[in-house]
Amino acid sequence: MNVDNRPLVRLIDVGRDFDVSRPWLNRVLEGAPRQLLRAVDGVSFDVAKGETLALVGESGCGKSTVARLIVGLHPLTRGRIEFDGLDLAAPGTDAPELRRRMQMIFQDPYASLNPRWRVRDIVAEPIRVLGLADSRDDEQQRVAALLLQVGLATEDGEKYPHEFSGGQRQRISIARALSGNPEFLVCDEPTSALDVSVQAQILNLMTNLQARLGLTYLFISHNLAVVSHVADRVGVMYLGRMVELADAAQLFAAPRHPYTRMLMDAIPDLEMSGKSRTPVAGEVPNPMAPPAGCAFHPRCPHANERCRSERPPLTRIEGGTVACHAVAEGRISA
Amino acid sequence: MSAPLLEVKGLRVEFPTRRGTLVAVDDVSFSIAPGEVLGVVGESGAGKSLTGMAIIGLLEPPGRIAAGEIRLEGERIDTLPPERMRRIRGRRIGAVFQDPLTSLNPLYTVGRQLTETILTHLDVSHDEARRRTLRLLAEVGIPAAQARIDHYPHQFSGGMRQRVVIALALAAEPRLIVADEPTTALDVSIQAQIITLLKRLARDHGTAVMLITHDMGVIAETADRVAVMYAGRLAELGPVREVIHQPRHPYTVGLMGSIPKIANGTGSLGSRTLGVKRHAHLAQIDGAMPRLNAIPPGCAFNPRCPQRFARCTAERPEPLPAGNALASCWLYADERR
Numbered sequence: 125m126n127v128d129n130r131p132l133v134r135l136i137d138v139g140r141d142f143d144v145s146r147p148w149l150n151r152v153l154e155g156a157p158r159q160l161l162r163a164v165d166g167v168s169f170d171v172a173k174g175e176t177l178a179l180v181g182e183s184g185c186g187k188s189t190v191a192r193l194i195v196g197l198h199p200l201t202r203g204r205i206e207f208d209g210l211d212l213a214a215p216g217t218d219a220p221e222l223r224r225r226m227q228m229i230f231q232d233p234y235a236s237l238n239p240r241w242r243v244r245d246i247v248a249e250p251i252r253v254l255g256l257a258d259s260r261d262d263e264q265q266r267v268a269a270l271l272l273q274v275g276l277a278t279e280d281g282e283k284y285p286h287e288f289s290g291g292q293r294q295r296i297s298i299a300r301a302l303s304g305n306p307e308f309l310v311c312d313e314p315t316s317a318l319d320v321s322v323q324a325q326i327l328n329l330m331t332n333l334q335a336r337l338g339l340t341y342l343f344i345s346h347n348l349a350v351v352s353h354v355a356d357r358v359g360v361m362y363l364g365r366m367v368e369l370a371d372a373a374q375l376f377a378a379p380r381h382p383y384t385r386m387l388m389d390a391i392p393d394l395e396m397s398g399k400s401r402t403p404v405a406g407e408v409p410n411p412m413a414p415p416a417g418c419a420f421h422p423r424c425p426h427a428n429e430r431c432r433s434e435r436p437p438l439t440r441i442e443g444g445t446v447a448c449h450a451v452a453e454g455r456i457s458a
Numbered sequence: 459m460s461a462p463l464l465e466v467k468g469l470r471v472e473f474p475t476r477r478g479t480l481v482a483v484d485d486v487s488f489s490i491a492p493g494e495v496l497g498v499v500g501e502s503g504a505g506k507s508l509t510g511m512a513i514i515g516l517l518e519p520p521g522r523i524a525a526g527e528i529r530l531e532g533e534r535i536d537t538l539p540p541e542r543m544r545r546i547r548g549r550r551i552g553a554v555f556q557d558p559l560t561s562l563n564p565l566y567t568v569g570r571q572l573t574e575t576i577l578t579h580l581d582v583s584h585d586e587a588r589r590r591t592l593r594l595l596a597e598v599g600i601p602a603a604q605a606r607i608d609h610y611p612h613q614f615s616g617g618m619r620q621r622v623v624i625a626l627a628l629a630a631e632p633r634l635i636v637a638d639e640p641t642t643a644l645d646v647s648i649q650a651q652i653i654t655l656l657k658r659l660a661r662d663h664g665t666a667v668m669l670i671t672h673d674m675g676v677i678a679e680t681a682d683r684v685a686v687m688y689a690g691r692l693a694e695l696g697p698v699r700e701v702i703h704q705p706r707h708p709y710t711v712g713l714m715g716s717i718p719k720i721a722n723g724t725g726s727l728g729s730r731t732l733g734v735k736r737h738a739h740l741a742q743i744d745g746a747m748p749r750l751n752a753i754p755p756g757c758a759f760n761p762r763c764p765q766r767f768a769r770c771t772a773e774r775p776e777p778l779p780a781g782n783a784l785a786s787c788w789l790y791a792d793e794r795r
Contacts, residue, residue, distance in 0.1 A: 319501035324716030392675020
């Protein structure tokens with residue numbers, strides 16, 4: 125698999141706010157203020173051709189919002205997203221033309237397939253919309269080939285989604301995502317609704333498809349162990365911000381940010397080496413009122429005055445970047 | 459070894475349907491000692507939750523216990539009339555379910571729900587019940603219990619709510635807690651807190667815990683022994699270390715292999731050449747667990763088993779001794795002494 129160095133996707137200082145104010149009438153009558161939720165706050169990263177970048181974090185950290193911003197399911201509030209060097213929002217850019225080169229796989233294979241459509245129609249939809257097939261025969265052949273590629277049988281095209289198990293449905297989702305011949309797949313928790321043995325099948329399938337078709341993945345997951353199997357680089361998000369972005373090997377061998385360390389410590393220990401998990405005190409703060417300074421400081425064992433007042437920037441260190449005063453000052457080992 | 463607190467023998471749970479009877483739990487036997495944590499793992503549909511529901515007497519009709527017996531401290535509880543079972547539930551068996559929001563009544567403060575439970579099951583005064591409630595909330599790690607006791611469930615976060623549910627299960631000091639996926643709805647960092655809590659409580663109170671989960675990691679950290687279920691049957695039962703490090707049943711072997719682990723050693727930066735994919739493939743079990751209406755004859759795992767031989771397709775294996783564990787697999791037939 126060759127990874128060339130030109131980024132296929134580039135996010136520059138991307139932000140997204142959601143308006144979570146009370147209804148207009150309440151605001152007028154009760155004088156309630158407008159309230160904005162900063163779901164994603166100044167996130168920048170590149171995804172190189174052929175690589176897998178994983179985004180990890182706990183619920184509410186903004187990782188799924190990033191996925192939706194990239195594929196255009198939400199508009200941006202701030203910042204810029206470039207695909208293949210072109211700004212997706214610039215007036216001169218043919219965004220739909222660029223977007224047909226990306227596809228998304230969703231978490232819940234029970235909700236993301238139309239229960240009234242036959243599988244062959246579900247898989248053929250992108251082919252029809254994008255006008256990829258010359259004839260009905262061609263379309264059918266493409267669908268058959270796609271089903272085989274994801275490990276289903278050609279006859280499965282005649283069935284409806286309810287006739288399949290969760291893992292098989294996720295295979296259908298993958299076939300549908302591939303039918304438009306995309307280069308870039310955004311996978312939002314593609315295996316978290318599946319049992320482990322089925323998860324292994326899907327992860328292996330995704331790795332094989334990437335090698336065969338030269339796909340680029342943005343892989344979103346809350347599970348660090350899953351991520352370690354698929355990712356080349358890993359970004360860790362906390363409360364809408366990127367706190368660490370590093371090569372997978374680097375990140376798993378030597379996590380820098382205290383939050384990343386905490387996530388690593390929280391992974392159940394299957395080796396049963398006797399090390400007990402260090403349970404972290406506290407929970408993710410309310411995103412409506414994020415803490416000042418570093419968002420992680422209320423839970424961080426290394427926080428000091430500076431962490432409470434000044435937001436740490438992402439700084440380059442060997443093998444990645446990290447946003448932490450303690451690491452930058454050398455207070456904790458990098 | 460002390461007398462078992464809970465003993466399940468030959469449990470069979472059936473669902474009569476128009477198209478025949480589905481056997482969801484088939485001839486399952488195990489026991490749990492006081493203070494012991496028994497993990498029950500399996501994939502969705504393996505029958506692990508139904509086994510738990512059968513024990514606490516909450517099987518939803520038309521599901522029913524068709525055979526076998528369940529004994530709590532020697533007393534048979536599966537044949538008790540619903541009214542008597544209702545008094546055992548909560549008093550002697552506590553339950554913790556996956557979704558803490560649906561286990562709590564949104565209209566009552568958590569304090570009221572806890573005191574009500576205590577008053578129902580224990581012969582104490584109202585003041586004493588409230589004192590106990592405060593103590594329980596503090597014990598499960600809810601900060602500022604004095605203030606939190608009068609809050610409603612929606613004012614708690616997911617992790618805190620699950621703590622309240624655990625407090626509720628503990629309220630009447632039960633002998634057995636059945637916890638069905640207690641950490642599945644929680645983030646990893648909160649998961650670790652809840653697991654530590656369950657473990658500490660089992661140890662301190664001598665409470666037996668039946669921990670049902672699909673997450674082998676949770677089992678590894680919490681359980682003393684583990685039961686692996688497949689298609690409604692017990693595939694393997696043994697000490698947790700042994701089942702994880704030296705699984706005997708081919709299904710357990712496949713299950714353990716398919717769990718993604720953070721590989722140690724691949725982390726050295728020097729050995730990594732840029733642009734070369736180093737991802738090892740996960741071991742995978744091909745195929746899927748059979749549906750309840752299409753369980754193959756013989757061993758239920760035989761169509762997916764890499765080590766299948768003639769006997770596996772003809773005869774259903776009994777749990778056989780394999781090391782310190784029991785494995786329902788004909789591979790261990792000649793180990794019988």
